[in-house]
Amino acid sequence: MSQELISAITEMREEDALKITNELLDDGTAPLAILDACRGAMDLIGQRFEAGEAFIPELMLAGEMMTAVSDIVKPRLAEESTGEKLAKIVIGTVEGDIHDIAKDIVVFMLDINGFEVTDLGVDVPPAKFIEAVKETGATMVGLSGFLTLAYDPMKETVAALKENGLDVKIMIGGGQIDEQICEYTGADAYGKDAMAAVALAQEWAQ
Numbered sequence: 001m002s003q004e005l006i007s008a009i010t011e012m013r014e015e016d017a018l019k020i021t022n023e024l025l026d027d028g029t030a031p032l033a034i035l036d037a038c039r040g041a042m043d044l045i046g047q048r049f050e051a052g053e054a055f056i057p058e059l060m061l062a063g064e065m066m067t068a069v070s071d072i073v074k075p076r077l078a079e080e081s082t083g084e085k086l087a088k089i090v091i092g093t094v095e096g097d098i099h100d101i102a103k104d105i106v107v108f109m110l111d112i113n114g115f116e117v118t119d120l121g122v123d124v125p126p127a128k129f130i131e132a133v134k135e136t137g138a139t140m141v142g143l144s145g146f147l148t149l150a151y152d153p154m155k156e157t158v159a160a161l162k163e164n165g166l167d168v169k170i171m172i173g174g175g176q177i178d179e180q181i182c183e184y185t186g187a188d189a190y191g192k193d194a195m196a197a198v199a200l201a202q203e204w205a206q
C-alpha cells in the first residue's frame with residue numbers, strides 16, 4: 001500500500017495520493033511511515049530532475065502533494081501531543097534556500113513534542129536568527145537546507161551565533177546534509193529527520 005502511495009506521487013496522481021493516504025491511516029498505518037513513503041517518492045522525483053527527466057513544474061507539484069499528505073497526517077500525529085513546553089527553539093531554512101516542506105514537518109514534530117518553536121520561514125539571513133534568539137531567549141537553533149548552496153549560509157549562521165556570544169545548541173538537517181557537512185558548518189549536531197530533531201532537542205533540554 002505504501003508502494004501505491006509512492007507510485008501515485010511519482011506519477012503525479014494527486015487525488016489518488018490523498019485517497020491512499022486516508023486509506024492507509026484508516027488501516028492503522030503509522031503516520032510517520034506514511035511520511036517516510038512520501039520522502040521516498042520525493043527522492044525518486046529529485047533523481048529524475050537531476051537526470052533531466054523531470055522539471056520544475058514536477059518538483060512543484062510533488063511539493064504540493066507532499067504538503068497535502070502531511071496536512072492529512074498531522075492531526076493523527078498531534079493526538080500523541082504533550083501539553084507542557086520543554087524548551088524554546090528557533091528554526092528556519094537558511095539564506096538562499098526556499099525549501100520548507102521538510103522544515104515544516106520538523107517544526108510540527110517539535111511543537112507536538114513539547115517545544116516552543118519560533119519558525120522564521122525560508123531564506124533566513126544570519127542576522128534574523130540572532131535577533132530571534134535574543135528576542136525569545138531560545139536555547140536551541142535548527143537550520144534547514146536542501147541545496148549544496150545552503151552549506152555556506154549554514155556555516156555563516158553558526159559563526160554569527162557564536163560571534164554574538166549566544167549560548168545555543170545548533171542542529172542542522174535537510175536533504176543533502178550529513179555528518180560531514182555538520183562538521184564543516186560547526187553545528188553541534190545533524191539530524192536525519194524530524195524524529196531525530198525531536199530526540200536531539202529532548203537530549204539538549206535535560
Ligand code: B12
Nearest residue numbers: 046063098099100101102142144147148173174191193194
Ligand atoms: C520539492 C522540491 C522542491 C520544491 C520545494 C517546495 C517547498 N515548499 O519546499 C521547489 C519546486 C520550490 C524546489 C525548488 C528548487 N529546487 Co528542489 N527539490 C524538491 C525535492 C523534490 C523534495 C524536497 C522535499 O521536500 N523532500 C521531502 C522531505 C520531507 O524529505 P526529507 O528530506 O526526508 O525531510 C526530513 C529531513 O530533511 C529533515 N530535516 C529537514 N530540515 C531539518 C532541519 C533540522 C534542524 C533537522 C534536525 C532535520 C531536518 O527532517 C525532515 C522531516 O523528517 C528535492 C529532492 C530531494 N530528494 O530532496 C529537490 C532538490 C532539493 N531541489 C533541488 C534544486 C536544484 C532546486 C532548485 C535550485 C531548482 C531550480 N533550478 O530552480 C530550486 C531551489 C530554489 C531555492 N532557492 O531554494 C536539488 C538540490 C541539488 C543540490 N545539490 O543543491 C534537489 C536535491 C533535486 C535534485 N536531485 O536535483 N524544489
